Amino acid sequence: MWYAIFISAIAMTGIIALRYFASSGAFALATNFRKPGYHSNLGPQIRREILWSLASAAVYGIPAGIVAWGWQERGWTQIYTQWDAMPLWYLIAAPLIYLVLHDTWFYWTHRLMHRPKLFRTMHAVHHASRPPTAWAAMSFHPWEALTGAIVVPALVFLVPIHIASLGLVLLVMTVMGVTNHMGWEMFPRRLVHSRLGGWLITASHHQRHHEEYRCNYGLYFRFWDRLCGTDRGLSERI
Template sequence: MIATLLLAALGMTAIVAVRYFAVSGAFAALTLRLHPDAGPVAAKRGAQVRREIGWSLVSAAIYGVPAGLAGVAWHDYGLTAIYSGAPSLAGWLYVPLSVLIYLFVHDTYFYWTHRWMHRPRVFAAVHATHHASRPPTAWAAMSFHPWEALSGALLIPALVFVVPIHIGALMLVLTIMTFNGVSNHIGWEIYPPSWVAGAWGRVMITASHHHLHHRHYRCNYGLYFRFWDKVCGTDRGWAAELLPDRDAILTH
């Protein structure tokens, strides 16, 4: 039993680390090719990236433990609410709904824990590790103090015990989580201004939105959606320099 759990935790740690290097590495390469001036100046970029990768590998190990435990609970004991196979028609209709439920619950949890981490004492002890990246790079998405990594690692494994989700939908949730986490930190906007200024940008968080969080700290706390920022009055809009289209900027 203990050996199974240990192997599962090590396996999930390896998966998280490989996923991190693949996605962050791809975005880092795109940044150097398409926007070489984004991110920190060349003189400190190497040291910052090495620090971000180091903390991210620690985070990968922390994320791997609850993920591995949840994987064993599902695969070996059937204790979770994860299911597989072809659903019924009604089941297929639930699949996209389950993705939205997971994303909204995760976003809600992230917003409030993230905002709490900006309390002065918590920030200094924990969250300052992430904000030491000024500005962040594609490698910073998982650059967390271990306590922050632990807080972020628990929710999705906990949800799979209470909210039914198809294994394919769960993989989609994890993919979106990784993509958003990395793309929000790259310092350039991957979406066209028409998207950011339109319905998509009024609802979803993108790099130009999260960029202001790393500049001003007391705003734009969300992960996927602008919902809680707007409800709580912490939404500050976009970083104008990431959206050079003046008409798009004026409509946000």
């Protein structure tokens, strides 16, 4: 049993690392095309971002591997595969529930990590990326990575979700994690400055967090920032 769990954890670590290289690499290439010279003189920083991100892949991969084994071999989780196991509308509702709960967890843990002692211990690694790049999406100290690694594994024990809907959640997590650190806005200005855009976090919003530190703590939505008075709007630099 322990050998199978170990293999599952190694496999998930490899999958997460490959996903990181594919997504961050693709958007880094897009950045080179969209903003030539953005990565100039950032070689040492990008190498550090990649090394920290590979460490994070292991931190994420171990609990993911354990949960994947438990789902397949013991039926531990609330993940289901039959399309008619839940109402069809729930296929859309479940990802939203996951994203809202993840966003809530991220906002409060992220804000907590900006307290001086925790910042030095856990979060300074991520903010060492100046300016942030697509490679910084998973550039975390292992203690910070752990706060993110436990969210989805915990939720699959509590909130039923179809395997395809779970895949959508992971896709959104990956894309937003990368695009929010690219240093430029990939979404149309019309969307970013629309009423809907006023509640969504994109690169323009998260970039300001990296500029001022004490604001814009959210991950997907601006709800908690607005409610708690920590939303300072969009960066004027991108």
